Amino acid sequence: RAERLSQQQALFDKQQRERAHLQKYVDRFRAKATKARQAQSRIKALERMEVIAAAHIDTPFNFSFRPCTAAPDPLLQIEAAAAGYVDKPILAGMDLTIRPGERIGLLGRNGAGKSTLIKLLSGGLKPTAGVRREGKGLELGYFAQHALESLRPEESALQHMLRLDPQTREQELRNYLGGFDFNGDMATTACGPFSGGEKSRLALALLIWNQPNLLLLDEPTNHLDLEMRHALTLALQDYEGGMVIVSHDRALLRATCDRFLLVDDGRLTPFDGDLDDYKSWLAQRRSAEAAAAQCPDKAADKASRKAEREAAAADRQARLAARRPLLRELEQLEKKLKPWTTEKAALDERLGSPELYTGPDAGEVPKLLKRQAELAERLDEAELRWLELHEALEAIPAD
Numbered sequence: 001r002a003e004r005l006s007q008q009q010a011l012f013d014k015q016q017r018e019r020a021h022l023q024k025y026v027d028r029f030r031a032k033a034t035k036a037r038q039a040q041s042r043i044k045a046l047e048r049m050e051v052i053a054a055a056h057i058d059t060p061f062n063f064s065f066r067p068c069t070a071a072p073d074p075l076l077q078i079e080a081a082a083a084g085y086v087d088k089p090i091l092a093g094m095d096l097t098i099r100p101g102e103r104i105g106l107l108g109r110n111g112a113g114k115s116t117l118i119k120l121l122s123g124g125l126k127p128t129a130g131v132r133r134e135g136k137g138l139e140l141g142y143f144a145q146h147a148l149e150s151l152r153p154e155e156s157a158l159q160h161m162l163r164l165d166p167q168t169r170e171q172e173l174r175n176y177l178g179g180f181d182f183n184g185d186m187a188t189t190a191c192g193p194f195s196g197g198e199k200s201r202l203a204l205a206l207l208i209w210n211q212p213n214l215l216l217l218d219e220p221t222n223h224l225d226l227e228m229r230h231a232l233t234l235a236l237q238d239y240e241g242g243m244v245i246v247s248h249d250r251a252l253l254r255a256t257c258d259r260f261l262l263v264d265d266g267r268l269t270p271f272d273g274d275l276d277d278y279k280s281w282l283a284q285r286r287s288a289e290a291a292a293a294q295c296p297d298k299a300a301d302k303a304s305r306k307a308e309r310e311a312a313a314a315d316r317q318a319r320l321a322a323r324r325p326l327l328r329e330l331e332q333l334e335k336k337l338k339p340w341t342t343e344k345a346a347l348d349e350r351l352g353s354p355e356l357y358t359g360p361d362a363g364e365v366p367k368l369l370k371r372q373a374e375l376a377e378r379l380d381e382a383e384l385r386w387l388e389l390h391e392a393l394e395a396i397p398a399d
Contacts, residue, residue, distance in 0.1 A: 004345065005116070006199065011349060019046060021051065022045060022046050023153060035284055038369075043134055045354065046269075048354060061179065061231035062231070063179030063231065064238055065208055065211075065239040065240075066208065066209065066257065067211065067235075068240050068241040069212075070137025070211070070213075071214075072136050072137045073099055073100055074098060074136060075100060075134075075213065075241075076121060076130075076135060076242075077095055077096070078131065078132050078133070079130050080128060081095075081127040081131065082129035083096045083113070083120045083127055084113075084128060085128075088120040090113045090121075090266065091263070091266055091267070092266055092267070094117070094130070094267070094268040096368060098242050099242065100213065100241065102259075103243045103245075103256055103260070104243065104244045104261055106246045107261065107263070108262055109358050112264055113263050114246045114263050115218050118216050118244065119262065120132065122140060123140070124142070138213065139211065140216065141202055141203065141208070141210060141212025141214065141215045142215075142216045142218075143217045144217070145219070147185065147203040148199045148203055150190075150203075151201075151202060153190065153192030153200055155182075155189055156188045156191060157187050157189075157202050158170070158184045158188050160179065160202065161173040161206070161209065162207055163280070164206055164210070168262035174197040176205070176209065177205060179205075180205045181228075182202070182203065182205070182384040193339060196222075197223040197224050200220075200222065200351060204232070211217070215236075215239065215241060215242070217243070217246065219246060219248065220232065221247060221249045221252055228345070229251075229252065233255050233256060236252075236256045243256070257337070259313060260278070260371055288384045293305075304379070319396050319397065326393050326396075329389060330386070333385060333386055336382060337379070337383075337386070341377055341379065344375040344376065348373060351372060
């Protein structure tokens with residue numbers, strides 16, 4: 001995609017030079033009787049020239065958070081709180097006060113309890129000890145994967161919005177949904193067959209409409225494509241309420257969070273550092289755990305260590321087996337993308353030449369335009385599948 005944008009920009013720059021050259025001649029000789037005919041010829045050439053747009057990344061997404069309702073201070077507190085299950089405690093001794101405008105990112109390894117903490121903050125999970133206290137006037141906006149399951153599959157995006165806010169005019173709701181790329185028939189189509197990304201966009205649209213003053217987001221960018229992730233990041237940067245985010249998307253965390261909390265060993269503690277420091281912390285923890293595993297007095301049982309190694313090897317083989325067909329498809333897709341991109345670039349350059357439309361090959365223009373459109377469609381589909389494959393591979397670590 002970057003290559004195609006670069007090629008388009010090169011064509012744009014070339015055309016701008018040609019137009020400047022022609023315009024310079026026109027400005028210089030338009031008033032001279034001996035050069036008037038040549039100047040008129042160049043004016044017509046400028047008028048016939050099909051303008052090539054400068055390269056830019058177009059996005060169908062254009063939305064922002066509506067102004068928050070009046071926010072209490074603090075928004076939410078937990079004191080000496082514990083969470084988990086009767087037979088399986090997960091977190092304990094937690095103290096946290098969230099104030100208006102705070103932007104908190106939760107860090108921690110998979111299974112450490114980040115999602116459990118978000119559920120506790122949302123009120124969906126009651127503390128097994130301690131207290132959870134809401135500020136008067138708190139309006140929660142909670143996004144997690146269960147938000148997709150709560151969508152009514154037989155209803156459209158517009159019907160969801162009308163159910164949420166029946167007092168607002170339908171056209172205003174349609175305009176709002178358009179910012180999430182639910183345009184035309186897409187807004188009135190039942191959401192049951194929607195992809196995971198489309199359902200996530202609809203769930204986010206419903207959440208944002210409610211004007212929450214505290215956002216609790218658990219992996220909000222799962223299933224979203226790159227352009228929607230970027231649009232959500234920009235919207236969150238302008239959001240004025242309080243926010244707590246759990247995400248593997250480090251670009252999102254870097255752009256939206258002012259401070260980080262670490263969930264580890266059943267505790268919640270402030271993390272004094274940025275995401276690069278967290279990466280170093282993770283590496284140190286893994287090294288320490290590897291060293292501890294080799295210590296004789298902590299791993300004396302050889303049979304147990306052998307079983308663990310075998311289980312790890314089996315898990316690694318299973319992950320490799322799951323990755324193999326994805327990598328194969330990705331390799332085949334990249335082989336197809338290269339000739340299509342090359343052919344499309346050549347077509348773009350040829351169709352961008354004014355001589356084509358007045359020369360002996362002018363009759364080929366419809367056929368070339370049709371082929372150009374076919375290649376553009378193939379490239380769009382292939383790039384979407386390329387993104388899906390990479391997301392699937394990211395979800396299955398190689399080691």
